[in-house]
Amino acid sequence: MSLAFLLTTLVVVATPGTGALYTVATGLAHGTRAAIVAAVGCTLGIVPHMVAAVSGLAAILHSSAVAFQTLKYLGVAYLLYLAWLTWRDDSELVAESSPATPPGPWRIVGTAVGVNVLNPKLTLFFFAFLPQFVDPAAGPAFLRMVGLSGVFMAVTLVMFAAYGVFAAGVRTHVIRRPRVVTWMRRTFAATYVALAARMAVTSR
Template sequence: MTLAFLITSLIVVATPGTGALYTVATGLAHGTRASVFASVGCTVGIVPAMLAAVTGLAAIMHSSAIAFQTVKWLGVAYLLYLAWITWRDRSELIASATESERPSTWRITWTAVAVNVLNPKLTLFFVAFLPQFIDPARPPVAQMLSLSAVFMAMTFVVFAGYGAFAAAVRTHVIRRPRVVTWMRRTFAATYVALAARMAVTAR
C-alpha cells in the first residue's frame, strides 16, 4: 500500500458527491446519530462495487454499454426521487424530536446504501483505479480486498466527519424556518444537478 494510493483515495472520498450530500442532509435534518448511520450505509454501498471488481464483473460492465446505461439510469432516477421528496418535505427540524418522529435507522441506512449502489462510476472507479496499485508479484485478490477495505474506512471516517459538522450547525439552522426551506431546496437542486451530470456521462 503506497502513499500515492492513500492520498488519491482521500481526495476521491473527500470530493463531495451523492453519498457525502446525503450524509450532510441527514446530519442537518436528524442529528449526529442519524448521520453516522448514513455514513455506514454509504460505506456498505461500496461493497457491491468492490465485489464486482474482485470477481471481474466490473470489467464486463465497463465493456457493456447496456449494463452501464442500465445502472446509470437507475441512479439518475433515484437521485431525482431524492430531489422530489426533499423538495416536498415540509416537516420541521426539531432538536428534541422523539425517535418515533424521526426516520428509522434502517431507512436512513438503506437509503444511503442505495445512493452508492446505484452509482455506476463507483464500480468503474474500482476497475480503473485500484488495479494501478496492484503488485503483479503478489496475489491480486488479497490486495484488492485490502485496498478496498482502506478505501471504505476512509469513506466512513470522512462522511461521518461531514455529518458531524452538519449536525453541529443544526441548532443554528432550525431556528430559522426560511433557512430550512432554502436548505432543502438547495439539496434538491443539487440532487438534480448530480443526476444531470450522471445522465450526460457516456462512461
Template structure:
C-alpha cells in the first residue's frame, strides 16, 4: 500500500461532501451517538461503489451514457429530498432537546443512501482506485478489497471526528433558535449545491 494512496484517501475523505454534511447534521440533531451511527451508515454506503469497481460496473457506466445519467439524477433527486427534509425540520436532521435515541436503522439507511449516490465516491472507486492496484499481481481483487477496506476505515474515523465536533457544538445551537434556523438553511443549501454540481457533471 503506497503513501500516495493513503494521502489520496485522506484528501477525498476529509473534503466535505454529502456524507460529512449528513454526519455533522446527525451530531447536531442527537449528539455523539447519532453521529457515530450516521458515520457507520455512510461507511456502509461505500460497499456498493467497491463492488461496482471490482465487478466491472465502472466499464458499463463508462460505455453507457444512459446508465450514468440515471445514476446521476437519482443522486440529484435524493440530495434535493435531503434539502427539503432539512428545511421542514423532519427526520434525522432535526435538532431537538430530547435525547431519546432515534431509530438507528433509519439513520443508517439514510447514511447508506447518501453515500451510495455520492459522486465523489463514484469518481474515487471508478477512476482512482484501479491506479493503485499492482498490475503484476495474479489477481487484482484482493488488492482492491484491501484498499477499499482502508478507505472505509479512514472514512469512518474521519466522519466520527466531524460528528463529534458537531455534537460538541449542539448545546450552543440549541440555546440559540436563530442559529438553529440558519444551520438548517446552511445544510439545506449545501445539499442543493451538491445536487446542482452533480447535475452539471
C-alpha cells in the first residue's frame, strides 16, 4: 500500500459528499448511536463497488457509456428523493433521553447503503483509480484490490463516524431553536438537490 493511495483515500473520504451529508444529518436528528449506525451503513454501501471492481464489472462500466449513465441517473433520482423527504419532514427534534423513538437501525442502514451504492464518486474511485494502485508484480491482483478496498472502508467508517458524533454533540444546541431546525432541514434538502444537479451534469 502506497502513500499515494492513502492520500487519495483521505481526500475522497474527507470531501463532503452524499454519505457524509447523510451521516451528519442523522447525527443532528437522532443522536450519536444513529450517526454511528449511519456511518456503518455508508461503509457497507462501499461493498458493491468493491465487488464490481474486483469481479471485472469495472471494465464493463468503464467502457459502456449507457451503463455508467444509468447508474448516474439512478443516483440523481435517489438524491432528489432524499431531498423531498428532508424538505417534508416537520417532526420535532428531541434529545436522546426523550421517549421519542428514532428510525430503527435497519432503516438507517438501508438508507445509508442506498446513498453510497448510488454514489458516483465511489464508482469513479473503484472503477478508475483503484486499479492504478494495484501492481501485478506484487501478487494476485484480486487480493491486492480486496486489501486496498478494506483500507478504504476502514478510513470511511472512522471519518464518517467522527462527522456523525460531532454533529450529535452539537444537536442539543440546535433542538432548542425551531427556526434553526427548519433552516437546517431546508439546507440539507437544498444540498441534496445541488449534489443531484452536479451529478447530473458530470461527465465520465
